[in-house]
Amino acid sequence: MDIDLADLGFWRRPLKERNEAFARLRELDRPVFFPERRVPLLRSGKGFYALVRHADVVEASRNAKVFSSEPAVTNPEPPGWVKHVFGESMVNMDDPRHARLRRIVSRAFSPRMLAGLQDGIDRACAGIVDDVVAEGPGDFVHQVAARLPIHVICDMMGIPDGMREQVHRHVDVSTAYTGVRPSLPQTLRMAGQNMLALLALQRMVIQLGKQRATAPEGDLVSALVTANVDGERLTDRELGSFFALLLVAGNETARNTMAHGIKLLTDNPEQRRLLAEDFDARIGGAIEEMVRYVSPIMQFRRTVTQDYDLRGLHLKAGDKVVLFYGSANRDEDVFPDPDRFDITRETKGHVGFGGPGPHFCLGANLARQEIRTMFRELLTRLPDIRSVGEPELLPSNFDNSIRTQPFTF
Numbered sequence: 001m002d003i004d005l006a007d008l009g010f011w012r013r014p015l016k017e018r019n020e021a022f023a024r025l026r027e028l029d030r031p032v033f034f035p036e037r038r039v040p041l042l043r044s045g046k047g048f049y050a051l052v053r054h055a056d057v058v059e060a061s062r063n064a065k066v067f068s069s070e071p072a073v074t075n076p077e078p079p080g081w082v083k084h085v086f087g088e089s090m091v092n093m094d095d096p097r098h099a100r101l102r103r104i105v106s107r108a109f110s111p112r113m114l115a116g117l118q119d120g121i122d123r124a125c126a127g128i129v130d131d132v133v134a135e136g137p138g139d140f141v142h143q144v145a146a147r148l149p150i151h152v153i154c155d156m157m158g159i160p161d162g163m164r165e166q167v168h169r170h171v172d173v174s175t176a177y178t179g180v181r182p183s184l185p186q187t188l189r190m191a192g193q194n195m196l197a198l199l200a201l202q203r204m205v206i207q208l209g210k211q212r213a214t215a216p217e218g219d220l221v222s223a224l225v226t227a228n229v230d231g232e233r234l235t236d237r238e239l240g241s242f243f244a245l246l247l248v249a250g251n252e253t254a255r256n257t258m259a260h261g262i263k264l265l266t267d268n269p270e271q272r273r274l275l276a277e278d279f280d281a282r283i284g285g286a287i288e289e290m291v292r293y294v295s296p297i298m299q300f301r302r303t304v305t306q307d308y309d310l311r312g313l314h315l316k317a318g319d320k321v322v323l324f325y326g327s328a329n330r331d332e333d334v335f336p337d338p339d340r341f342d343i344t345r346e347t348k349g350h351v352g353f354g355g356p357g358p359h360f361c362l363g364a365n366l367a368r369q370e371i372r373t374m375f376r377e378l379l380t381r382l383p384d385i386r387s388v389g390e391p392e393l394l395p396s397n398f399d400n401s402i403r404t405q406p407f408t409f
């Protein structure tokens with residue numbers, strides 16, 4: 001077979017070709033094993049089984065006792081010392097450690113907290129569109145999509161205005177790192193810059209945590225560093241790791257959904273007309289369809305803890321499996337005519353926010369809220385806004401990232 005998912009070069013191939021490759025893998029009766037290559041700076045293992053069907057991704061997500069998120073869900077795996085420098089993030093933990101952290105940080109995502117963020121999201125979206133009107137057509141990623149999610153995360157955490165520019169700068173550096181790097185010197189340079197940026201972000205929020213622990217305000221940092229009724233709170237290191245996780249998990253994903261979203265609405269004028277006809281009734285379905293179609297996170301990994309039979313495949317303790325969300329979201333058995341963008345289709349069960357189970361995206365409702373408000377503002381105030389030409393994609397095996405998307409209105 002000429003498909004090699006372990007070869008980072010695969011992820012530079014056009015999306016259409018990659019989708020065709022996954023369609024062929026889905027036709028096979030069991031998951032295929034891909035031996036791993038050595039990747040500079042990253043720990044290489046023997047290889048992984050690719051879970052490409054919806055049912056397999058769901059089974060592995062749901063059964064976290066057998067399909068562990070430790071030691072890490074990224075693939076290839078970061079070297080062990082990274083954990084010592086940066087601390088651990090909950091996405092790479094199993095219960096009970098994961099459950100404890102999730103319990104504490106879930107406070108930030110309660111319906112009441114999310115409702116409290118809405119005014120700030122409204123204001124941010126209005127400000128973004130004011131600027132777009134003043135600046136004129138250009139790059140949708142830079143002028144629109146990249147601006148909202150980070151703003152919302154900073155609002156949530158209570159990051160003071162004076163620190164925000166620094167946060168933006170560091171986040172831009174670490175965002176650039178997620179791509180597939182063409183050469184070793186470039187890999188080394190970007191890895192170094194990424195680590196410094198992440199460390200700087202962690203230091204900033206830890207500093208803030210110390211201030212808020214003694215003088216709490218109504219923000220999330222205060223809530224996380226002061227004890228709740230059960231006496232639980234985050235340590236400095238945990239706070240630093242959580243902030244880094246939010247910036248990685250909640251920033252790129254929402255921005256890429258919006259940037260792909262404007263292109264999908266432009267390329268499918270009949271879908272856009274449907275949405276414009278009854279925005280409130282159809283935007284929910286449109287967002288789920290965007291997340292299904294785009295699959296902003298393309299893969300996460302699990303490590304098998306005990307011998308297990310998965311669709312006739314005998315897995316052994318220590319085997320790795322990689323969950324290909326984009327492929328599961330195009331599984332013909334669940335989503336008929338999967339390459340059609342259809343905002344009225346049944347999207348229930350899509351795995352764009354992860355499969356069902358303990359790690360299901362904590363920020364899914366926040367992402368929905370951001371995307372809904374941004375598109376409402378855009379389509380109401382700039383009714384003929386549209387993408388122009390093709391996006392420049394950032395080759396990556398991890399996120400479906402858009403570097404630039406020209407647009408006009």
Ligand code: HEM
Pocket residue numbers: 061069073090091092102153245246249250251253254257291295296297300325351352353354355358359360361362363364366367
């Ligand atoms: C369209 C936008 C988004 C997509 C597609 C997305 C996707 C995902 C996926 C696939 C996972 C599952 C990880 C796993 O099973 O191992 C996840 C987890 C997570 N997401 Fe999101 N996400 C989005 C937005 C956000 C936002 C806005 C935030 C917060 C500001 C966020 C915070 C998190 C966190 C904290 C986790 C870890 C949960 C855990 O390990 O228990 N996400 N996300």
